[in-house]
Amino acid sequence: MKYEDLEKRIQREKEHLVVVNFWATTCAPCVKELPHFMEINNEYSGNAKFKMFLVSLDRLADKERVLKFIKNKNITAEVILLDDIKRMNTWIPKFEKEWDGNIPVTLFYKNGEKIKFNDGEMSKEELKKTITENLQ
Helix, strand or coil: CCHHHHHHHHHCCCCCEEEEEEECCCCHHHHHHHHHHHHHHHHHCCCCCEEEEEEECCCHHHHHHHHHHHHHCCCCCEEEECCCHHHHHHHHHHHCCCCCCCCCEEEEEECCEEEEEEECCCCHHHHHHHHHHHCC
């Protein structure tokens, strides 16, 4: 998926609280926090107002490795492979002007508007608190 398609996908979810986590299989902090995201996704999966996207920044050439990783880690949230690495300097500031390109990064959207930007690893408690406060 290209950046524009991801942006449209997020905008189509206006009635949801949307959690968008940018990660890669080669990023140790990303892999470390994924179980928290899976626990929270499983906890809220029955809530019609909740949506989670895990946006992999792995290269398209590594798609098979990503698929194997998803299966081995039992990842239940929707995973999107963002095949737009060459244009990172263009789309990263569109998501968040403070984002320096490092991952993991998590963005929260409510009513189609960005409400929170988390730069770096996110604890399960912080993730749950942000969701609970905004899932009304």
